[in-house]
Amino acid sequence: MxxxxxxxxxxxxxxxxxxxxxxxxxxxxxxxxxxxxxxxxxxxxxxxxxxxxxxxxxxxxxxxxxxxxxxxxxxxxxxxxxxxxxxxxxxxxxxxxxxxxxxxxxxxxxxxxxxxxxxxxxxxxxxxxxxxxxxxxxxxxxxxxxxxxxxxxxxxxxxxxxxxxxxxxxxxxxxxxxxxxxxxxxxxxxxxxxxxxxxxxxxxxxxxxxxxxxxxxxxxxxIEQWMQAELNLWKEERCKNDESGNVFVKLFDTPLAVKEMVMRQQFLLAFHFNSDTMAHILDADDKQIGKIFESASHVLNIDRQQWVLSPKDQSEFKPILVQEEYETVDLGNQLLHIDFGENENGFELPTGAHIACLDADTLTFPLEIRKYQEGDWFCPLGMNQKKLISDFLTDKKVPLNLKKNVQLVLSKGSVVWVMGYRIDNRNKVTDKTEGLCILTLENKTKP
CATH class of the missing domain: 3.40.50.620 (HUPs)
Structure with missing residues (x-):
């Protein structure tokens, strides 16, 4: 083979x-x-x-x-x-x-x-x-x-x-x-x-x-290779891209021939538009300026003699990556501050649900921040065995509508902090800890 x-x-x-x-x-x-x-x-x-x-x-x-x-x-x-x-x-x-x-x-x-x-x-x-x-x-x-x-x-x-x-x-x-x-x-x-x-x-x-x-x-x-070659020529003549990923497609004000209709349809397929939506787009004329059509990945706006395609923001479905050099990360309604220090004699560990004081040597950057999902687990502080985070949140009597929005901090795929609740026991500060990583959540001040 x-x-x-x-x-x-x-x-x-x-x-x-x-x-x-x-x-x-x-x-x-x-x-x-x-x-x-x-x-x-x-x-x-x-x-x-x-x-x-x-x-x-x-x-x-x-x-x-x-x-x-x-x-x-x-x-x-x-x-x-x-x-x-x-x-x-x-x-x-x-x-x-x-x-x-x-x-x-x-x-x-x-x-x-x-x-x-x-x-x-x-x-x-x-x-x-x-x-x-x-x-x-x-x-x-x-x-x-x-x-x-x-x-x-x-x-x-x-x-x-x-x-x-x-x-x-x-x-x-x-x-x-x-x-x-x-x-x-x-x-x-x-x-x-x-x-x-x-x-x-x-x-x-x-x-x-x-x-x-x-x-x-x-x-x-x-046969499709021939069609693709024709489409590439069509795109060279009609399409322009900007740095933000937007695509501008020039539409000529002429009656649609079969070839033009096929080219437009083939072009739209690459942007995940389904057959029904494509039919509506192809039927739309220049009098429908401002008309919006959506696929799972893009938004198409009919403008003056052109289509304007913009990519959708899918960041809410992806983890936020936290680099070691970051000082503050914007989480929407909250800010996450990242500080580093030494575990010196007399240093008093900060406490509170909004603070995670971790052994820096147990972390690998970039850290990830994402929402809790079914199947996630960690070893809660004070325990040496793993526990499903869903069970942990249930024990903490977190309401169902709030549970789905709980965020996690992960290092190399392992949960180090259930944000606002508890750190992982494997990342706690001990007598042998030298470097500290302190994560602090701060609610944004409402205007």
Whole structure:
């Protein structure tokens, strides 16, 4: 399989041997195999893992597993924790679509920030065939018929050549371990329903169904490549971007020809607009100046002879990163002050729910600040065993509507302070403590 993998990368011109690739690794069998292949091929790569906070302690265990995997391969590791449920509810999206938008937007942030050339996902032949069926069931344009593209901008799928049988054989050969996502067995998700209920029936009809879909997808992809080239020319003529990520699209005051309509539709697909919203946008005319349309990631405003697309602020679903050199962090209604000091004789530790006095040597910066999520745990001060934060807050009789807004401070993924309540016992100040890190919450003065 290693030789097939290297040949596929070369044949499809996915990347050059000296380029730097960011691997999206969930901890599941496919992404674990991809990471092993990259390591064996001696490619330059880093690993990115997303904790979607959907499966409690199981999600946390996945994160720990992938972190150890990155350490084994001695590569850079990037991770983030999203409040996926809150995002999906706010944007009225399915959980799977919400997770997709959040992860790909974050992967692109890391790619740019850390100078990776491409982002690699571990989709294989079966995934692509399932995607074709999903797209057909929803109603799809030409893009839906080619399944998952092998290369799409900065996204590459170096496992697209592989069958499930090859992946399982490879795992056995190298005695690899992986994490099994319990949600994969639930048919409440559309992809799982197709995987467990529909696909076996199609394979009974034709054992080569997956390979045939892969070949058909390749043919359709050639047509889409031509369309993409046309779209790129259209964007060069029409689109301008500013430093804030806004996109301005010039619209000519001429009757819409078929080609123009197709170009506009293809352009909107990249900004996560659904088919109904796209239809309304395409039907809107220049008399509807100021009309607003929204996708999960962008807002489109119809202006004078142009569209103006602005990215939505998704910072509320991401952790706040606190660097060691920071003195104050703005948390909205509160300020968090960060001070450092020495644990000298006679020093009296500050106390109070709004203050956390921590052993600085137990912390690794940047610290993370995010909302509490189901499955989070810590060792409350005075205890040497872990306790679910949900149970801790229940014991503290925190009302349900306040519990969901409780914020945590984390160091390397471990909770060090349930803000406003208690620090973790592992980060407390002891007689051996030399350096102190003091975090102080201050309510903003109302004007």
């Amino acid at each position: 290693l030789e097939d993998f290297i040949q596929f990368v070369r044949k499809e011109n996915l990347f050059q041997a000296d380029q730097k690739i960011l691997l999206a690794v969930s901890g599941g069998i496919d992404s674990v195999v991809m990471a092993k292949l990259f390591s064996l091929a001696k490619f330059n790569f880093g690993i990115a893992h997303v904790n979607f906070s959907l499966r409690g302690e199981e999600s946390l265990a996945d994160e720990v597993f992938v972190k150890k995997l990155a350490k084994t391969y001695k590569v850079n590791y990037h991770t983030i924790c999203f409040d996926t449920k809150a995002f999906s509810e706010k944007e009225k999206l399915s959980t799977q679509m919400a997770a997709r938008i959040l992860r790909y937007d974050w992967f692109e942030e890391i790619r740019k920030k850390e100078s990776y050339d491409y982002i690699a996902t571990a989709h294989h032949q079966m995934d692509s065939a399932e995607t074709v069926l999903i797209n057909l069931s929803r109603g799809s344009g030409i893009a839906g018929f080619h399944g998952i593209p092998v290369k799409n901008g900065h996204i590459i799928r170096p496992m697209a050549f592989a069958t499930q049988e090859q992946i399982f054989d490879f795992v056995v050969s190298y005695k690899l371990t992986w994490r099994e996502d319990s949600s994969n067995t639930s048919t409440q998700y559309q992809r799982n329903f197709i995987r467990h209920e529909v696909m076996p029936k199609l394979l009974e009809l034709n054992p080569h169904f997956v390979q045939n879909v892969a070949q058909s997808s390749t043919n359709v992809a050639l």
